[in-house]
Amino acid sequence: MNARKQKQTARMHDYFIEAAATIIEEKGIEHVTARGVADIAGYTSSTIYNYFKELSHLIFFASMRFLDDYNKDLSTYTQKAQTPLDKYLVSWECFCKHSFAKPQIYHAIFISDLGEHPNELIKHYYSVYSNDFDKFPDQLKNIMLEHDIAKRSKPLLIEATQNENFNEENIDFLLQVAVLVWKGMLTTILNNRLSYSPEQATKVTMDYIKEITLKYQNSN
Template identity: 50%
Template sequence: MTNKEIQMQRMWQYFVDATVEIIDQKGIENVTIREIATKAGYNSATIYNYFQEVSHLIFFAALKYLNKYIKELPEQMEKGDNSLDKYLLSWESFCKHSFEEPEIYYAIFLANLGEKPEELLKYYYNVYQSDLFGDVTEDIKTLIAEYNLSTRSRNALDKSVQEGFLTKETVAVINERTVLIWQGMLITILNNRRHLNAEEATNKTMQHIKEIVNNYRLAK
């Protein structure tokens, strides 16, 4: 890594850490560029030299809150006997943690990150990956690091096709429906449309996801 890259990484870390502090103290909904700049000890213009939008800073700060999910996920998936069981267990763990902290998971997986965020965020990931994900298997890293929820879910289903539990044709349908169900429940919770605690929301969401998967599961 060049001196310039080291300096850039250091500056990113200042601003991300400042954003995390604001989330801890005031809540994610109160994060602003001005607040971040004040907390980090720089002016707002400096932040825009490193981040195009405040949503990108919130995104990376929110990733810091995935630690509980990251730690639990490998142990949960070990309970599964096959790839499809592991897929369902990964969804259950994801639902549990996302419904406990809906604002955080909305910021990571659903918030508007501006035009064509993939290239920019992929570049940021290359810098932060080791700090964020530590020593986890590639399968787990894919589930954690894939910010595009549809791709994340699809990757997990592909192994079930290889093992003969699903057909290629049904994977796309399962993927779309399960993602939409989770999105709908998260938005419902955030908008206070239904008063469900995290456990109740997880149970209802998993009931729908399991019904969808079992409907397309091949007999073996």
């Protein structure tokens, strides 16, 4: 693809992503439709599929726009951590805080079926919006490019095993439990099964994650 074509493609991506983000902000993610996006962008709905394989991909890219607060907070949280284990736990706390405040956004990015490798979509997003990516500290860049929540947290927990009383054999188990607890709470919030505020949901989730993590630390 020549430079001119690349610029045109990037521009069209931006039109549709901005339109979808506008709908999400004003009406909610459940109201994003191909026709609605096309109307705002000034194109036909069929044109969208010249640039996005599925509507879910467009929703994914538009949802990424709403991660800015989380990304900024994550850097602040981890910088304040005193130990590798603290860094692991506060990174989860930050993720819970923001995901429970915007459950539909985080479901669209981290849980919904995207039909192909999500990491490729993330890399593509940050290749288009490289300025957003360049703002991250080097230690967080690899985390930002990883879609799998367990894999995002794994380097932090591995570091904890090297510096604290942890058995590396338990890492994958602890990560999977943490992810399942988070997914369970997010699903509960989305389905209106509990009237937790984002702060309450974060506290309950972190109580579970901390308890299981520290239990395995103390048992080794």
